[in-house]
Amino acid sequence: MLEVVGISKSFDGFKAVNNAHLSVEKGEIVAVIGPNGAGKTTLFNLITGIIKPDSGRVLFNNEDITGLPPYKICRKHISRSFQIVNVFQRLTVFENVQISILSREKKTWNLFSPSKSFVVKETETILENVGLINKKERITAFLSHGDRKVLEIAMALGGSPEFLILDEPTAGMAPEETSHCIELIKTLSKTMGLTILFCEHDMEIVFRIANRIMVMVRGSTVIQGSCNEVRCNEAVQNAYLGGSDVCLM
Amino acid sequence: MRKNTLLFLIAGIILLLLFPVFLPRFYVYLLSIILLYGLLATSLNIVLGYGGIFQFHHAVFYGVGAYGTALMLTKTAMPAILAFIVGPLVASALGFILGIICIRLSKLYFGMLQISLGSLVWAIVYRWYSFTGGDDGIHGIPIPEMLSSYIGAYYYTLIITAVCIFLIFKIINSPFGSALQGIRDNPVRSEMIGINVKRHQILALTIAGFFAGVAGSLFVVVDNTVFPDMLFWTLSLEILIMCLLGGWFSFMGPMLGAGVIVALRTFVSTYTVYWALVLGVLMIFVIFFLPNGILGYFEERFKKVFMGSEIKE
Numbered sequence: 001m002l003e004v005v006g007i008s009k010s011f012d013g014f015k016a017v018n019n020a021h022l023s024v025e026k027g028e029i030v031a032v033i034g035p036n037g038a039g040k041t042t043l044f045n046l047i048t049g050i051i052k053p054d055s056g057r058v059l060f061n062n063e064d065i066t067g068l069p070p071y072k073i074c075r076k077h078i079s080r081s082f083q084i085v086n087v088f089q090r091l092t093v094f095e096n097v098q099i100s101i102l103s104r105e106k107k108t109w110n111l112f113s114p115s116k117s118f119v120v121k122e123t124e125t126i127l128e129n130v131g132l133i134n135k136k137e138r139i140t141a142f143l144s145h146g147d148r149k150v151l152e153i154a155m156a157l158g159g160s161p162e163f164l165i166l167d168e169p170t171a172g173m174a175p176e177e178t179s180h181c182i183e184l185i186k187t188l189s190k191t192m193g194l195t196i197l198f199c200e201h202d203m204e205i206v207f208r209i210a211n212r213i214m215v216m217v218r219g220s221t222v223i224q225g226s227c228n229e230v231r232c233n234e235a236v237q238n239a240y241l242g243g244s245d246v247c248l249m
Numbered sequence: 250m251r252k253n254t255l256l257f258l259i260a261g262i263i264l265l266l267l268f269p270v271f272l273p274r275f276y277v278y279l280l281s282i283i284l285l286y287g288l289l290a291t292s293l294n295i296v297l298g299y300g301g302i303f304q305f306h307h308a309v310f311y312g313v314g315a316y317g318t319a320l321m322l323t324k325t326a327m328p329a330i331l332a333f334i335v336g337p338l339v340a341s342a343l344g345f346i347l348g349i350i351c352i353r354l355s356k357l358y359f360g361m362l363q364i365s366l367g368s369l370v371w372a373i374v375y376r377w378y379s380f381t382g383g384d385d386g387i388h389g390i391p392i393p394e395m396l397s398s399y400i401g402a403y404y405y406t407l408i409i410t411a412v413c414i415f416l417i418f419k420i421i422n423s424p425f426g427s428a429l430q431g432i433r434d435n436p437v438r439s440e441m442i443g444i445n446v447k448r449h450q451i452l453a454l455t456i457a458g459f460f461a462g463v464a465g466s467l468f469v470v471v472d473n474t475v476f477p478d479m480l481f482w483t484l485s486l487e488i489l490i491m492c493l494l495g496g497w498f499s500f501m502g503p504m505l506g507a508g509v510i511v512a513l514r515t516f517v518s519t520y521t522v523y524w525a526l527v528l529g530v531l532m533i534f535v536i537f538f539l540p541n542g543i544l545g546y547f548e549e550r551f552k553k554v555f556m557g558s559e560i561k562e
Contacts, residue, residue: 069440069445070440070441071441071443071444071445074440075443079441080441082438082441086437086441087434087435087438088431088435090430090433091431091434095427096431099428099431099442099444100442102424103439103442103443103444104443107424108425108427108428108449109424109425109452110425111420111423111425112416112420112423114422114423115424115427116422155438156442158442159442
C-alpha cells in the first residue's frame with residue numbers, strides 16, 4: 001500500500017533521513033523504531049508532505065505522492081497524528097474533530113450556513129469510538145495530556161483514512177491511558193480495517209501490536225521484518241537493544 | 250442565557266434607533282463614527298482574532314473603500330448606489346491582491362510586508378493630485394439627498410453596520426469560520442487534515458477587505474470627505490488597538506474597543522492634546538490585567554458564574 005524508496009533529507013548538511021526504505025501492506029500494523037534522533041518523525045513528515053525530500057520516492061497505492069502538499073496527501077486518505085500535541089487549542093473537542101470532517105467533505109468554503117448543524121452525528125460517533133464523548137464541550141486547552149493525544153487520533157480519523165500514521169501515540173501517557181490507547185489502535189486496525197504505521201519508544205507496546213517492525217538508525221533503514229526477525233537481528237541488537245548477544249525471545 | 254442575549258440585543262437596537270430623537274447633532278454624529286469604526290475593527294478581527302493573521306495595515310482597505318465611493322460619486326454620473334457597491338468591491342479586490350502577495354510570509358513577516366505595500370498605496374493616493382486630490386483629499390462629496398442629513402446618515406450607518414455585523418457573525422460561525430479558527434490555532438495541523446491553508450486565508454483577507462471598504466463608504470456618507478490620512482498606518486494601529494482593547498477573541502469586542510477609543514479621542518482631546526498618553530496608560534493596564542480585552546474579561550467572569558468549576562481544569 002505504501003512504499004518508501006530510498007528517501008533522503010538533510011538539514012544544513014545533517015543527514016536526518018538517509019536512504020530509508022519502508023513498505024507497508026494493506027491491513028498491517030507497522031512500527032518504526034530507533035533511538036532518539038534516528039529520523040522517525042522526519043520520515044513521517046516526508047511521507048505526509050510537511051517537508052519535501054531531497055531524493056527518493058513515496059508511493060501510495062502505486063501512485064507517486066512525493067513532494068505533494070500535505071492537504072493533497074490528506075485527500076488521498078492518509079491521516080496522521082503528531083508526537084507533540086497539535087490540536088486547535090481554543091476550540092472545543094467537538095469542533096476539533098468536526099473541522100477535520102468538514103475539511104474531508106470539502107465544506108469549508110461554505111460561508112453562510114451555521115457549522116453547528118454539519119456532520120454532528122459523524123463527529124459524535126468518532127468521539128464515542130475513542131471515548132471522548134463526555135468531554136466534547138471542553139475547550140481543548142483544558143484537557144489532560146492523555147486526552148489530547150487521543151483527540152489527535154480522533155482528528156486523524158475525521159479524514160476517514162485508509163492509512164493512519166501515529167507518531168508516538170502513547171508518549172507521556174499515564175499507564176491506564178496507555179492501555180486504553182493500545183486497545184484503541186487494535187480496534188481501529190481490526191474493526192475498521194485501517195492500515196497503521198506508528199513509531200514508539202516503548203518496546204513492549206511495539207511487540208504487542210505491530211505485525212512488522214522497521215528499525216532506523218541515524219536516518220537509514222537497518223532492517224524491516226517480523227518481530228522475531230528484528231529481535232534476533234545482530235545489527236539491531238548492537239545499535240538499539242543494547243548489544244546483548246542473546247536473542248530477545 | 251440565550252433569551253437574555255436576545256433581549257439585550259432587541260433593547261440595544263431599539264435604543265440605537267431612538268437615539269437621534271433625543272440626542273443633539275454632535276452625539277448622533279459621534280455615534281455614527283463609533284458604529285463605522287466598530288464595523289472596521291470587527292472586519293479586521295475576522296483575520297486577526299479569528300484568522301490569526303497579523304494584518305497590520307488594515308486602514309488601507311478602509312481608505313480605498315472610501316476613496317472608491319467618493320471618486321465614483323464626484324467623477325461619474327452613475328447612480329449613487331453603484332458607488333456604495335464599487336468602493337467595497339475595490340477594497341476587497343485590493344485585499345485579495347495584497348493577500349496573495351503577503352501570504353507567502355507568515356506571522357510578523359506578513360505584517361511587515363503588508364505595512365510596506367499598504368504604505369505604497371497610501372503614497373499613491375497622497376501624491377496623485379489630479380485623481381485623488383492629494384493631501385487635500387476630496388471635500389463636499391455629493392451624497393444622495395436621503396442620506397445627506399445627519400439623521401439620515403446615522404440611520405444608514407446603523408442599518409448597514411447591523412447587516413454587515415450580522416453577515417460577519419454568520420461567516421465566523423460557518424464551516425469556513427471553523428476552518429479559519431482551526432488555521433489560527435494550528436496551520437500545520439489544518440493542512441494535515443486536508444485544508445488548503447493559504448486559500449482559506451486569502452479568502453478571509455478578501456472578506457475583511459470588503460467589510461473595511463463598507464466602513465469606508467459609510468464614512469463618506471457621515472463626513473462627506475475623504476483624505477489620505479484614512480489609509481495612513483497610524484490609523485491601522487488605532488484599529489488594532491480597538492481589537493486588543495475590546496477583546497480580540499470576543500465577537501463584539503472590537504466594537505466595544507471602537508466605542509472606547511473614539512469616545513476617548515473625542516472627550517479627552519478637548520482637555521489635552523496628549524490624549525494618546527491616556528490611551529497608552531489604559532493599554533498598559535489592559536495588557537497587564539485583561540489580556541483578553543475588556544469584553545473577553547467579562548465573558549470569562551460570566552462563564553465562571555454559570556458553569557462554576559467546570560471551565561477550570
